Amino acid sequence: MKIRRIDVLVIGAGASGLTSAIKLAEMGYEVSVVERENTLGGILNQCIHSGFGLHYFNEELTGPEFADRLIGLLPDALYLAPNATVDRLIDDENGLGALVFSPESGITRYSSRAIVLAMGCRERNRGNIHIPGSRPSGVYTAGLAQRLVNIEGYIPGKDVVIVGSGDIGLIMARRMSWVGAKVHCVVEIQPYPSGLTRNIVQCLNDFNIPLHLSHVVTKINGNDRVQSVEISPVSREKERGPGSFTVECDTLLLSVGLVPENELTRKFGIAMNHETSGPKVDSRLMTSKPGVFACGNVLHVHDLVDYACEEAERCAKGVDEFLRGVAPETGGPVVSGANVRYVVPGAYNPGSDNRFYLRPMIVKNKSRLSVRAGEVEIYGKNLPHVQPSEMVEATLSKDALKACSGQTLEVRIE
Amino acid sequence: MQDSFDVAVIGAGVTGAAIARRLSEYKLDVALLEKECDVSFGVSKANSGIIHGGFHHSGSTLKGRLEIRGNRMFDQLENELHFPFRRCGILIAAFSTEEMKQVESLYAQGVANQAIGIELCNSDRMLALEPKLNHDVVGGLHAPSGGIIEPYRFVFALVESALKNGVRLITEFEVDRAGRTGDLYDIYAGDRGIKARYVVNAAGLFADKVSKLFGAEEYTIIPRKGEEYLMDREAAALPSRVIFPVPSRVSKGMLVIPTAEGTTMLGPTAEQTGDKTDVSTSEENFERIFYSARRLIPSVSERDIITSFAGVRPTLPENDFFIAVSERRPHFIQAAGIQSPGLTASPAIADYVKDLLKRDGLVLEEDPHYDPEIEPVQRIRNLDIEAIDRLIERDPGYGEIICRCESVSRAEIIDAVRKGHTTLDGVKFYTRAQMGRCQGGFCTFRILKIISEETGIPIDRITKRGRGSYIVGGRIGDFDVAGAGTGRV
Known part of the structure; x- marks a missing residue:
């Protein structure tokens, strides 16, 4: 050794x-x-x-x-x-x-x-979101498909359904269209897209690829290769209910x-x-x-x-x-408050300016980011639009932090 | 191809593989015929991997007797064949006095079967044996001779040993026609054919079809599906022993299993399906499995799921094995209806079939060159740092990690491919690459390249598990791109 x-x-x-x-x-x-x-x-x-x-x-x-x-x-x-x-x-x-x-x-x-x-x-892969059905070839994570196409020069399949409107899924919708595959639709469990807005426009709208919001793939069919998938609206019963439909395809890409x-x-x-x-x-x-x-x-x-x-x-x-x-310098912890999934880092240093990245939990127009020490707002900024797929940045000045040293800071979106 | 054999074993699952290896001890020409492109690709690849403890079945059934005998053969088999196996013991957990009554009768059955070390437990004893158990447990059964194996690795090892001792494996040979010329059976798969004096039908789910093709007994294999969930290595629910609920009339129930490779598995369900090829999973059974598993071990969490799968048990209406010399056709041996505890019983089934063949006139002369041992496979995840360092010095391929989740090196993938596992699933079951938490997200393309480099098969002809299970649809430029969108460039 x-x-x-x-x-x-x-x-x-x-x-x-x-x-x-x-x-x-x-x-x-x-x-x-x-x-x-x-x-x-x-x-x-x-x-x-x-x-x-x-x-x-x-x-x-x-x-x-x-x-x-x-x-x-x-x-x-x-x-x-x-x-x-x-x-x-x-x-x-x-x-x-x-x-x-x-x-x-x-x-x-x-x-x-x-x-x-x-x-x-x-x-995340099929197992993580447990899509029921058979286990044929033709189910790939979007990143693996991207690797196959862009580095190795192979096309995963010809008739494609994409699960999840995350950025890699959207980029792959466009990429698969460019190499001659037919992208039938993108299926998103949330009522809003989970990728950047510019990607929805450039990768789906420009190619007339339908985006089914509040839908999930409820079954994969096919023994050897994917033959079709069943798509259903999200319901509490998690079963194939009214509004379900089947799409014939040979490839399912997961961007989840x-x-x-x-x-x-x-x-x-x-x-x-x-x-x-x-x-x-x-x-x-x-x-x-x-x-x-x-x-x-x-x-x-x-x-x-x-x-x-x-x-x-x-x-x-x-x-x-x-x-x-x-x-x-001893600062204190930074914690996520209302409508904030997380904030990183989870501590501050009053000895310098501090930058934080946080992830909103909601979709909202005209919202406000507020950082508080107890009931006192030490930092705030207006955000024209927030959604979970777009990270928010906040830089707190040394002076603002000095004033509350030792206290816990709570970051919230309201 | 028009080869002549003493015995043709149809089906390279655990039953056929164990029989072929047992017969390789004698001076016999044996063919092992498999319809899939690799061995263990049917019933044997998708099951719970339990070595049963000898109390679930009465000694009055053939499967009960063969289970007990099979169980005791695994230590020697492990020494010879080096597959992952652990006698971790089995617990049955009872949650009511009614269930405890059933446990007592299983205990009595186990005692009658002479199951080694079987023990009736109160709740304190149960919780001492498995602190993760639901604290509502009122008592149960402990069968220390029960254990777990990696079923496909066991089959791969049996076949490797059989091949080493002269058995010929013929894959993608789906028997579709059979006849008889003189003393020999003619067995065909499409335009390929072989001849054999004796035939052993170990065709699993399709044993009924094979029996009919040969004009032997008519019976119906009823497929009974079981769904299972595989959990992450780090899952908090990982028990130290196999945990069973109290069985129902049709099945042993859904278990929490510590697999031989350190993951946790939940299942199986037991559901009659009309379709032998239906290995789909359902949302409804997902909920049943997790409900049942949490009743045994409350810390079972959906967050730990890596993947799910389903397997199909080949059952007969009598619910016992059917292992006998055919009464309708000469020199034709049936080994059908091998459902649970078939894996446990398999080495004993092989002995039993060997005896049937002998009684039916097959001369068994021991082969002095028979070697029961195969070379252990080097796997870096099982070795210490110094040993890995020496291995890399000998073969740098051991230093290149292909599967990061399960620590599988390039050299191990190459070894699998050279041993004939040339599909993604074949490599997966042999090496565990793609079996971890990323499920092949990072290593799939690297494995495709290695298979292609080693075999010369172009990447777009490589499959997941044979037939039409291609991985890629074509090369860039293969598809017509006219009219494919109006994107801004």
């Missing part, structure tokens, strides 16, 4: 991992990035549509272009280990670190003063949500946040394990890569402070 000693180990070379690694290397730390694919850039590589980078690079890029920009920023001193999988995190007499498997170098024990978790997320990929985190005993499925973090984005930080989709699922990169930069700052022994 080989041993590698470094300052910071970054796990995952997607947008968040690369961004935090770049920033940390720029600060002069010795950084290693471990990545299980043999390419850098993570999921960006298969997102060949545009719409990335408007905030972070101030121009519209495709996913691979965005990844290339980041890769271009990588300093030479950075040690990259592609095709390498972290088996587990460890904390023993050799300090904090990880065991890493790779075909080229066998098993390497990394010892580092800090770790950045940037493993991203994975897709993403889950932060925290197997390593959980096994290491890090405290988890059940609202985000990511680790609990303090104002520096440090988890319950001193020296272990998290950013990007492993922390909570972001809408835009630009936000994930911004968060990764903040994470790098947090790591730097930790390594320099700068303790954050």
Whole structure:
């Protein structure tokens, strides 16, 4: 077994991992990035549509272009280990670190003063939403279908139904249409779309693909390959009732949500946040394990890569402070209040400006974001429209936070 | 193909595989015929994997006797064949005095069957054996000789051992015609044919059809469907023993099972269906299974579901095995109606069929080259760090993790493909890749590539499990894109 000693180990070379690694290397730390694919850039590589980078690079890029920009920023001193999988995190007499498997170098024990978790997320699948029926081939998560089409050059099938109006599902509706498949419809359980509005317009409306809101797939038929699916309006009985219909198709794509990929985190005993499925973090984005930080989709699922990169930069700052022994000023917890599913991070530091990302629970026009310490509103902003699929950002000034130091902040949408 | 064999075993499920391996101990030419493209793709792949404890069935039934005998054969089989197996024990939980009465009669039946270590328990004892049990438990039964295995891995190992000892496996051979020339049966699947002196009908759900094709006994296999739910490794409900409710007249009830690979499984239902190929699951049974499982272990949670599936039991109206020399056709052995406890009984069924063949005139001369052992498969998830490091040095493929959920390396996938498992399901059942919580989201395309590299099968010809179960519909450019939308570019 080989041993590698470094300052910071970054796990995952997607947008968040690369961004935090770049920033940390720029600060002069010795950084290693471990990545299980043999390419850098993570999921960006298969997102060949545009719409990335408007905030972070101030121009519209495709996913691979965005990844290339980041890769271009990588300093030479950075040690990259592609095709390498972290088996587990460890904390023993050799300090904090990880065991890493790779075909080229066998098993390497990394010892580092800090770790950045940037493993991203994975897709929810058929089992998670238990669609009844048979188990033929032709049922794919939208991301897998995207990989097959955009990287491998294969089309999953010719007649497609898509479950879930999340962004990947919408993007795939357009992509499948472009390669000559017929997308019959998109089925969404909620009474509102769960993807970005621009994607509904550009990926469904422009292609005349019907969106069935408040509907679910209640059965998959076919023994070898999918032959048809039954679609029903949502009802309390969960059965095929009035309004149900059958669509003949050979492919069912599932875009039914993403889950932060925290197997390593959980096994290491890090405290988890059940609202985000990511680790609990303090104002520096440090988890319950001193020296272990998290950013990007492993922390909570972001809408835009630009936000994930911004968060990764903040994470790098947090790591730097930790390594320099700068303790954050004592602030207090930040909790989600009315109509807020979660807020990240779950703590604030009155020593600097603090940025928070939160996820609304409701669809509403003319709403207001309010952050309160007790009954006193310390921050507020009007939001023309909120919906669960669009994350909300709030930056609280150092001065506002100083005033309420020690108190719990509650974030609500009203 | 026009080969001649001493014995043709029809059906490469657990029954046929166990029989073929048993016969491979003798100087015999044995063919194992399977209609699917891989073994264990029928009844044997979708069941609960229970090694039963010898108390559910009366010793007056054939299945009861073979269950007891089969149960005792698994330790040696495990030593020889290295499949996942654990004698974790079985508990039956009673929640009323009426149910406790039934438990007492099962206990008496178990004692009469000489089930090893069987024990009648009060509620304290039950909760000590399984603290996760519903605290309303009033008592129950503990059968320490019961256990769990991975059923498909058991079948794969039996077949591998049989092949090593000279059995010939012929897949995608769905018997559709049979005749007899002189002392030999002619057995056909489409334009392919073989000859055999003896035939063993282990065709599972289709044993009735095969029997009829040969002009042997007429009977009807009644399909009885069972739905099951597989839960995450981290599920809080994972018990240490198999937990049964008190059985009903038609089935042993829905269980909470700690699988041999560390996941939790719930089910099965028992439902007569008219269709032998119906392996669909339903919303209604989802609710029944979870209701029933929570009654046994309250911490069972829907949030832990990884996947669901259904299997079909091949039952006969008498509800017993039908294993006999045909009275209507010469040298034709029936091994039909092998439902639960068929998996447990399978090695004993193989012995029993071997004896029937001998009595029917087949000469059994021991093969001095017979080797009961197969090479254990290297699986990195079962090895310590030093051993994995040595393995990677020998073969770098062990260092490339393909399935992250179940820790399966490239070398293990290649091993499965080289052993003939060339479909996605074949690789899944052999290696567990795609079986974890992401259900193939990350590894499917990598496995497709490995299968294609190893076999030369183009990716668009690879299937999930044979026939028309293709994974991809074509290559980019294959479909006509005219009129496909008016999107802004």
